Amino acid sequence: MxxxxxxxxxxxxxxxxxxxxxxxxxxxxxxxxxxxxxxxxxxxxxxxxxxxxxxxxxxxxxxxxxxxxxxxxxxxxxxxxxxxxxxxxxxxxxxxxxxxxxxxxxxxxxxxxxxxxxxxxxxxxxxxxxxxxxxxxxxxxxxxxxxxxxxxxxPDEIAVLAELTSVSLQAANYVSDYFNDGRIAVFGDGPVGYLTAATLHHVFDISKENLLVFGAIDERLAHFDFATTHLVHDFNFREEANVISVIECTGGKFSNNAINQAIDLIEPQGKITLLGVSEEHVLLNTRDILEKGLTVYGSSRSTEDEFKTLMNEFxxxxxxxxxxxxxxxxxxxxxxxxxxxxxxxxxxxxxxxxxxxxxxxxx
Structure with missing residues (x-):
């Protein structure tokens, strides 16, 4: 009653x-x-x-x-x-x-x-x-x-993805002022990495050539047909050029490797957004963060502003x-x-x- x-x-x-x-x-x-x-x-x-x-x-x-x-x-x-x-x-x-x-x-x-x-x-x-x-x-x-x-x-099945995509959108907004200055990389081949890369491509119009995605499983990376993909275990991160922003989406036990690979990859004075959640403390290569003058952001959750944007973009x-x-x-x-x-x-x-x-x- x-x-x-x-x-x-x-x-x-x-x-x-x-x-x-x-x-x-x-x-x-x-x-x-x-x-x-x-x-x-x-x-x-x-x-x-x-x-x-x-x-x-x-x-x-x-x-x-x-x-x-x-x-x-x-x-x-x-x-x-x-x-x-x-x-x-x-x-x-x-x-x-x-x-x-x-x-x-x-x-x-x-x-x-x-x-x-x-x-x-x-x-x-x-x-x-x-x-x-x-x-x-x-x-x-x-x-x-x-x-x-x-x-x-x-459709309902698309709309229900708004929350997770809104988290990706907020993370991307932290580094969006760099998007015209070089390439952007995403670490993670799971749903969060996929939605982050998809947001960068569809909302921010990042081309396949300028959008790099790093993952550990070939079958997952095959879904990212709008991005340039690489397996992390056979890539030399210190030799890649012109990556000026990175979004890390791995989380868990993989955070440590992914964040430090991002530090190796990124250009001086680049920006890194951390999106993956880990229950354990992560060891970072602070020497290169300092020497490169990097900016590192933490990003968690979102607000109604991101949802409103996505109801248009979706x-x-x-x-x-x-x-x-x-x-x-x-x-x-x-x-x-x-x-x-x-x-x-x-x-x-x-x-x-x-x-x-x-x-x-x-x-």
């Missing part, structure tokens, strides 16, 4: 590694908030790390129990903002600054900072599926800024054809906790390069 300002949400909460529990959550709907029912989600490697218990013990203790997933789309169920209508298809922006959840201060800027800090770097922000219940629930109550309409000519049919390579042959239907556990068990063992999609059936 629901009142005008309360909505109940069936949620699949991860209570410990490899174990979900169905619970009912109660959400209050405040001014300028929208109720969204998720219809399609994509599994991120971060979700797998939570499910398998590969996060640090203290992180799991702090963040569980929690509904997973932060890559997704849904339909509007109810809105206190007249610019949205029931049944409207929207993409979900998972990064929520705390100021947006504190009615009536939703539209006020934080006064605790003397300089402007982007929403995705504010320490008091919330992120769906990371210490805050994510998309794996029946109803999300979100600020209007976290709900972006999906144009009719963007309407490009050529971009859609590139993105379709990551779409699975079928979506996994999720009707209950058992369906979700079976799907996560399969996903954690899968070596498939493509994404895993969850099609939620709530009734």
């Amino acid at each position: 629901e009142s005008e300002d309360i909505v109940y949400s069936k949620a699949y909460r991860l209570i410990k590694p490899e174990k979900f529990e169905e619970v009912i959550l109660e959400h209050t709907i405040n001014h300028n908030q929208v109720v969204v029912q998720p219809i399609l989600a994509s599994i991120c490697h971060a979700d797998i790390r939570y499910y398998t218990g590969q996060r640090r013990k203290e992180a799991l203790q702090k963040k569980l129990p929690m509904a997973l997933f932060h890559e997704g789309i849904g339909r509007v169920v109810k809105s206190k903002d007249e610019s949205f209508f029931k049944g409207q298809r929207v993409v979900i922006v998972p990064n929520i600054p705390a100021r947006r959840l504190k009615a009536p201060l939703i539209n006020e800027k934080s006064s605790s900072y003397r300089r402007i800090v982007k929403d995705n770097y504010l320490p008091d922000s919330f992120f769906l599926g990371s210490g805050y219940d994510g998309i794996g629930q029946q109803h999300l109550v979100l600020p209007t800024e976290n709900v972006i309409p999906v144009p009719e000519n963007i 309407q490009n049919k050529a971009f859609q054809r590139t993105l379709k390579k990551l779409i699975p042959n079928k979506n996994e239907v999720i009707r209950n906790v058992q369906d979700l556990e079976k799907t996560m068990d399969k996903a954690m063992k899968s070596k498939d390069w493509k994404k895993t999609y969850l099609s939620f059936k709530w009734d």
